[in-house]
Amino acid sequence: MRELALPDEILLSVDKAARYIGGEVNAVIKDKDSVNIRFAMCFPDVYEIGMSNLGIMILYDMFNQRDDVWCERVFSPWPDLDALMRKEHIPLFALESQERLKDFDFLGISLGYEMCYTNVLQVLDLSGIPLISSERGEDDPLVIGGGACTYNPEPLAMFFDLFYIGEGETSYDALFDLYIENQKNGGSRQDFLRKAASVPGIYVPSLYEAAYKEDGTIASFSPLYEDVPSVVEKQVVTDVRHEYHVIHRPVVPFIKATQDRVTLEIMRGCIRGCRFCQAGMIYRPTRQRDVEELKATAKEMLDATGHDEISLSSLSSSDYEALPELVNFLIDEFQDQAVNISLPSLRIDAFALDVMSKVQDVRKSSLTFAPEAGSQRLRDVINKGLTEEVILKGAGEAFRGGWNRVKLYFMLGLPTETEEDMKGIAHLAEKIAEEYYEVPKSERHGKVQVNVSTSFFVPKPFTPFQWAKMCREEDYTQKARIVKSEIRSQLNQKSIHYSWHEPDVTVLEGVLARGDRRLGPVILAAYKKGALFDAWTEMFRYDLWKEAFAETGVDPDFYTLRERTEDEIFPWDFIDAGVTKRFLLREWKQAAEEKVTPNCRAKCSACGARKYGGGVCFESTDPVF
Amino acid sequence: MKVRIRFSKEGPVRFVGHLDTMRCFQKAVRRAKLPAAFSGGYSPHMIMSFASPLGVGVESEGEYFDLELAEELPVEEIKERLDQVMPEGLHVTGVRCVPDGKKGNAMSLVAAADYRVRFRSGKEPEGVLSDLIDRFMAQKQIFITKTTKTGEHQVDIRPFIYEMRAEEDCIFYRLASASANYTRPDTVTDTFLAFVTGREPEPFSYRIRRLEIYADQGTEEAHVFRSLLESGEQV
Numbered sequence: 001m002r003e004l005a006l007p008d009e010i011l012l013s014v015d016k017a018a019r020y021i022g023g024e025v026n027a028v029i030k031d032k033d034s035v036n037i038r039f040a041m042c043f044p045d046v047y048e049i050g051m052s053n054l055g056i057m058i059l060y061d062m063f064n065q066r067d068d069v070w071c072e073r074v075f076s077p078w079p080d081l082d083a084l085m086r087k088e089h090i091p092l093f094a095l096e097s098q099e100r101l102k103d104f105d106f107l108g109i110s111l112g113y114e115m116c117y118t119n120v121l122q123v124l125d126l127s128g129i130p131l132i133s134s135e136r137g138e139d140d141p142l143v144i145g146g147g148a149c150t151y152n153p154e155p156l157a158m159f160f161d162l163f164y165i166g167e168g169e170t171s172y173d174a175l176f177d178l179y180i181e182n183q184k185n186g187g188s189r190q191d192f193l194r195k196a197a198s199v200p201g202i203y204v205p206s207l208y209e210a211a212y213k214e215d216g217t218i219a220s221f222s223p224l225y226e227d228v229p230s231v232v233e234k235q236v237v238t239d240v241r242h243e244y245h246v247i248h249r250p251v252v253p254f255i256k257a258t259q260d261r262v263t264l265e266i267m268r269g270c271i272r273g274c275r276f277c278q279a280g281m282i283y284r285p286t287r288q289r290d291v292e293e294l295k296a297t298a299k300e301m302l303d304a305t306g307h308d309e310i311s312l313s314s315l316s317s318s319d320y321e322a323l324p325e326l327v328n329f330l331i332d333e334f335q336d337q338a339v340n341i342s343l344p345s346l347r348i349d350a351f352a353l354d355v356m357s358k359v360q361d362v363r364k365s366s367l368t369f370a371p372e373a374g375s376q377r378l379r380d381v382i383n384k385g386l387t388e389e390v391i392l393k394g395a396g397e398a399f400r401g402g403w404n405r406v407k408l409y410f411m412l413g414l415p416t417e418t419e420e421d422m423k424g425i426a427h428l429a430e431k432i433a434e435e436y437y438e439v440p441k442s443e444r445h446g447k448v449q450v451n452v453s454t455s456f457f458v459p460k461p462f463t464p465f466q467w468a469k470m471c472r473e474e475d476y477t478q479k480a481r482i483v484k485s486e487i488r489s490q491l492n493q494k495s496i497h498y499s500w501h502e503p504d505v506t507v508l509e510g511v512l513a514r515g516d517r518r519l520g521p522v523i524l525a526a527y528k529k530g531a532l533f534d535a536w537t538e539m540f541r542y543d544l545w546k547e548a549f550a551e552t553g554v555d556p557d558f559y560t561l562r563e564r565t566e567d568e569i570f571p572w573d574f575i576d577a578g579v580t581k582r583f584l585l586r587e588w589k590q591a592a593e594e595k596v597t598p599n600c601r602a603k604c605s606a607c608g609a610r611k612y613g614g615g616v617c618f619e620s621t622d623p624v625f
Numbered sequence: 626m627k628v629r630i631r632f633s634k635e636g637p638v639r640f641v642g643h644l645d646t647m648r649c650f651q652k653a654v655r656r657a658k659l660p661a662a663f664s665g666g667y668s669p670h671m672i673m674s675f676a677s678p679l680g681v682g683v684e685s686e687g688e689y690f691d692l693e694l695a696e697e698l699p700v701e702e703i704k705e706r707l708d709q710v711m712p713e714g715l716h717v718t719g720v721r722c723v724p725d726g727k728k729g730n731a732m733s734l735v736a737a738a739d740y741r742v743r744f745r746s747g748k749e750p751e752g753v754l755s756d757l758i759d760r761f762m763a764q765k766q767i768f769i770t771k772t773t774k775t776g777e778h779q780v781d782i783r784p785f786i787y788e789m790r791a792e793e794d795c796i797f798y799r800l801a802s803a804s805a806n807y808t809r810p811d812t813v814t815d816t817f818l819a820f821v822t823g824r825e826p827e828p829f830s831y832r833i834r835r836l837e838i839y840a841d842q843g844t845e846e847a848h849v850f851r852s853l854l855e856s857g858e859q860v
Contacts, residue, residue, distance in 0.1 A: 001636035001714065009829040012682050017640035023713045025652070254641045254649055254712075306652030306710070337655075338669040361667040 002029075005093040005100070006081075014081045018254045019047035022073075022095030025252040026304065028060075029096055030070040036180045038104045039063055039071040040094045040141070043112070044119035045535065050075040051251070052259035054313060055147060056110050059168045062245045069176060072096040073251075074107075076119045077126065079532065079539075085126055092126035101127040105179065107141040109160075111149035114512035115505065115535035117156060120145075121527040124159065131524065133161050133206060138189050142179075150203075151234075151282050152461040154571040155512050157205035158520035161193060164201055165575055166235030167268075169245050171201045197228045201235035204228070208574070210517055216558055218516065218569040234577045238614035240268065240287040246297055249304040261309035261342065262301045266294060266326065270315035271600035271616055273607075275383045275591050276372070276414065278460035279315055281579050284607060285615030286600055291322035295329050302339060309340040318347035319601075327355050335359070347386075348394035353401050366405035366451070367398050373414055374424025374483075380594045381416050383587075388428060395432050399439045405449045406432055411457040412479040412500075415468045415591060422479055425452060426486035426496075433492035450496045454483060456506035460513050461572040462579060464587030470510045470560040476503035504542040508534070511559040516571040519559075521552045580608035626694045628703060629731060631719035631854045635684045638714030643678035649715070650690065656710040659703060662693040676731035676838055676853055677738065677802060680811075687739075687837035689853045691723060691731045719854045736841035737787060737850050738802040740810040741834045743795045748830035750821050755791040757821045762789055769816055782808055782816070787848070789813070799850075802838065810835075 004011070004021060011017040032038065041060050043050030050056065056073070063071035072094035077085060085092065091100040101107055107129065109120055121131055124143065130136045133143065145153060146164040153163045164171065175196060182192040197204040207228045211219040223230055237243045250262065269286035270279065298310055310330065314320060330341050341359045346352040348367055356365065371386050373379045379386065395406060410425050429450045436448035456476050459468040471479075480500040487496050512519065525548035533539040549556050564570070566585060573581070583606065590597055597605050600616045610617040634646065641649065651671050654661050663669035672693035679685050694703075700720040708717040723729065744750075750757055761767075767783040785801035785808040796817075800808040810833050818826035840856040843849030 004637050008682060008832065011640050012829065017681060018642065018645060021637040021640050023637050025649075025656075025710070025712045027712075252652060252712075254638075254645045256645070256648070303656065303658075306655035308651070308655065338663045340668070364667070 002098060005098040006090065010081070010084050010088070010090075013084065015078060016047075016255055019075070019078070020081065020095070021254075022098065024254055025306075026249040027073075027096055027251050028064045028071070030064070032070060032097060032099075034067075035070045036068040036183070037070070037106065037176055039069055039106045039108060040074050040101050040104045041071055042074045042107060042109045042123055044076050044109055044116045044123055045112075045533070046078055047075045047253070048255065048257045050110075051253045051257040053110060053112065054263050054265060055112075055168070057247055057250055058245050059108070059146075059172070060251070061247045061249070062169065063172065063176075066173075066176065068180065070096075072104075074101060074123065076122060076533070082122065082126065082532070091128050092123060101141060102129060102139075104141045107143045109143065109145050111145050111147040111153075111156070113535060114149060114155075114509050115540075117512060117523050118527040118531045118534055120156065120159060121524065122532055125527075132158055134158075136161070136189070142189070142192070148278065148282070151278070151575060151577060152514065152570075152572040153203065153205065154210075154517050155515040155519040155523060157517045159523075160205060161189075162196055163203040163205065164235070165203055165232055165577075166201045167237050168235075169237045169243055170235040171199050174199050175202060194225070194228070197223075200233050203232045203575070205517075210571070218571065221569060221571070221574055231574055231576050234282070234575060236285075236578070236612045236614075237268070237287070238612050240289050240614075241293070244289060246293070248297075248300055250301060252305045252307070259311065260307070261311050261340075262298070262305060262307045263311050263313045264294060264298050264301070265289070265313045266317065266323075267314035267320045269615060271319050272316055272385065273383055273587075273597055273599060273605070274372070275381070275464040275587055276411065276457060276459075277315075278463050281462050281464075281584075281607075282577050283315070284578050284600075284609035285612060285617045286319070287615040288320055288322070288619075291326050294326055295333075298330060299333070302334065308338060309342055310334070311342040311344065314345065316347070317343060317345045318349070318352065319599075324351060324355075331355075331358055348391075348398060350397065353394075353398055357401060365403070366407050366449075367395070367403055368407040368409070369394070370409040371428060372409065372411050373417075373421060374410060374426070374428055375421045377594055378414060378417060378421040378424070380596050381591045382414055383591070383596050385596070385599065388431070391428070392431060392435050396435050396438065399436045399448070400443060402445060404436065404445050404447065405451070407451045407453065408432070410452065410454045412454045412483070413457040413471050413476055413506075415465055416594075417479075419482060422482045423486040425454065425483050426490055429487060429496045430490040430492055433490075433495045436495075437492075448492075448495050450492075452483075452487065452496060452498045454480060454498075454500045456501060456503055458506055458510045458513055461570065462575075462577045462584070464584050464591055466514065466570065466584065467564040467566070467568075467588050469563040470507070472561070473503045473507050476506060502537065505534070505537070505540055507556065507560060508542065508545055511556045514570070515559050518554055522548050522554050525552050578607070578609040578612060583607040626697045627691055627723050627725050628694060628700060629689060629691050629721050629723045629853060630703075630707070630717060631721075631852075632688050632690075632711075633684075633686045633716045633718055634679065634688055634714060635686075635716075636714035638712065639682055639684045642681050643675070646679070646715075647673065647675060647690075649712070653707060653710050653715075654692065657706040659692075659706060660694050660696040660698070662695040674730050674732055677735050679835060680809075680833075683833045683835060685835035686718075687835060687852065689731045689838055693725075721854050731853055734840040734853060734856060735838055736801070736803050736848070737799055737839040739836035739839075740798045740800065741792065741795050741836055742798070742810060742814050742831050743834070744831045745829070748827065749794060750818055752821065754794065754796070758789055758791055758796065758817070761817050761820050762786070764820075767816060769812055782813065786813060789817075799839075803841075 142161045144162045150163045213219045269283040459465045529544040531544045676689035704720040766781045788799035839850035
């Protein structure tokens with residue numbers, strides 16, 4: 001039996017000790033002496049969140065298929081354990097071997113959202129790895145970042161040795177081979193990093209230098225050496241049929257993870273082109289997985305895990321062309337085995353309602369619409385194809401089908417937003433409530449409940465809105481107040497429930513999302529002051545961040561309140577994400593003109609992703625245009 | 626078909642709580658492709674009932690749950706198939722048919738349980754353990770304070786300690802474990818330590834291991850304890 005890194009008295013004192021013991025079904029144990037590379041895969045949040053991340057589980061499975069690599073997992077210790085580890089000087093360890101991370105070759109950190117940045121420092125700190133990459137020695141692990149936030153890795157540049165930009169399937173083998181070869185040849189850490197910089201998708205921040213203009217914007221960003229590429233290419237699995245890494249045996253947590261189910265990824269990318277959505281841009285081109293393979297994988301994963309639920313995962317499941325076939329297969333095959341089928345991100349239409357009535361209890365479930373903006377004008381600006389007519393039609397059908405609860409998601413603070421757009425949120429909610437009372441009383445089930453939720457828009461790199469300015473904290477609060485008071489003056493206001501997110505997190509997320517290298521010291525200062533688990537509302541301490549900005553002399557407004565000029569060099573411009581800056585700029589101007597752009601299947605908009613040679617760009621031999 | 630399953634829980638998995646252990650077995654039954662019976666409704670669940678929750682951090686050699694199956698299967702096959710899909714530290718050590726229906730389920734049968742308490746090095750009470758135990762057990766009454774919804778109560782646990790003896794440097798207990806007289810091994814041990822040392826016991830001084838759970842096939846006056854596996858009727 002494995003020895004645990006933590007003594008009983010600690011495990012019995014902390015909440016959910018099973019977060020720290022490993023040993024789950026399908027966790028991989030290898031002989032450490034038989035491998036060349038020990039890789040610790042980290043999701044810098046608590047276990048239940050991290051274990052729900054599909055990306056790290058794909059890489060975990062993929063790395064462990066190599067005989068010369070042992071990949072283990074590690075997550076952020078919850079503050080209760082964090083305090084005990086510091087007090088008792090216990091170093092952070094990987095779950096499988098329970099051995100300290102400092103002895104690993106690689107520490108891979110998945111960067112899913114900006115608000116995890118202080119948790120990255122916590123993991124390094126508890127591991128005894130120097131926080132700043134230049135202070136690490138030959139014996140320290142190489143710290144490599146991946147995930148959505150690496151599309152602007154600059155705020156974290158000083159903490160990471162490398163970043164992997166794009167989908168993991170393509171370049172990790174080459175990177176591992178290079179590492180092993182470098183070790184055999186007695187090469188140094190620096191030797192490896194220098195060579196790694198030429199592996200496609202790898203960015204070694206220490207090999208690049210940024211210069212700034214007097215106004216604070218970037219004057220130039222370039223490699224320090226000639227053999228270091230000036231552009232880093234995002235990695236894409238072109239052929240999802242052959243190169244997609246299928247997980248056969250997902251790890252099954254003992255404690256209930258946020259996603260306590262089999263996750264079946266059906267598609268990468270999205271054809272829609274919503275202008276605020278980073279995922280819809282950086283994961284282009286849209287690639288659909290083969291339905292027969294998905295059927296086989298679904299069965300295999302359910303068998304190997306014993307989960308009683310399977311969830312289809314993609315950015316927009318309704319756009320997966322074989323969805324009816326896949327869903328009907330899952331219902332036929334698994335429903336009598338008491339397996340739940342969960343279908344997030346479905347567009348509400350006749351098919352969706354039919355399927356949903358088969359897989360869930362209509363009276364207990366609610367319908368979700370994401371109009372994102374309250375008026376048609378603003379929905380055109382953001383290129384959200386959903387119209388009021390479609391929403392009301394879908395809601396009407398649903399109400400007649402027995403549903404009486406609707407969730408509506410909106411964003412406040414979108415570019416060009418006016419007071420009318422904000423009030424439009426209340427008006428749309430009211431129309432939906434009225435639609436319910438159009439249904440004959442005998443067919444209704446009690447009262448209707450419309451839950452309106454707003455978040456504040458954060459412009460992200462590689463989107464048409466990357467040039468946009470944000471608002472001040474107090475302006476966001478004011479916007480939420482306008483929505484609230486308009487909802488309160490509607491006829492059916494008692495049926496409408498409104499909730500909104502706090503704006504302080506939004507402002508910080510905005511700073512970090514489009515930030516540059518000069519934010520490193522701010523993150524470090526905030527961490528040293530105690531900022532941790534910033535993604536958790538109850539733990540977020542904006543006051544600490546404010547102090548950190550003040551002490552480091554960095555002005556957050558520079559990153560949020562400025563509308564960028566067309567020719568500004570962005571910190572992330574050195575990354576080739578497929579979508580070109582020219583396309584994004586065209587879209588930014590189309591937005592200003594309130595003009596919509598058709599989806600990728602209807603018409604190619606020459607975004608640049610066609611160069612990868614796969615996916616939706618090549619789906620039709622007889623294009624519509 | 627209803628079966629009673631006996632399992633052990635040892636090593637790191639002792640930190641998996643009771644509810645999560647149940648979830649773990651639900652998933653294991655699916656992995657083993659056992660023909661579990663399900664309740665009806667929109668969220669059907671396996672018909673499974675555990676004999677007695679085990680505290681976090683406690684190891685056991687004798688845990689039990691009852692499981693309803695929709696089809697008949699040889700018990701040996703159930704044992705093999707389930708044991709093969711268990712994670713590290715959980716082992717299926719016995720399976721037996723029991724009568725269908727709610728009556729006579731594992732939980733309602735529980736009358737007593739055996740435990741072994743091992744002191745962590747340096748935390749043993751001073752003196753000869755068997756002598757200390759004799760002194761403790763020689764008391765006519767042993768009161769503890771129990772906090773319930775209605776307030777604090779003094780409860781005499783002496784009648785519920787069916788057996789307490791030294792086994793080398795460990796303590797062996799047989800304690801009453803029915804719902805009305807459930808007696809925790811840590812409560813008894815803490816009370817014992819306070820009695821022999823005259824001090825509040827230090828936390829984490831010992832580790833507990835449950836050895837077996839029993840039904841009582843005798844009477845109040847003359848107990849006849851049989852393990853839950855033996856007491857299941859062979860069908």
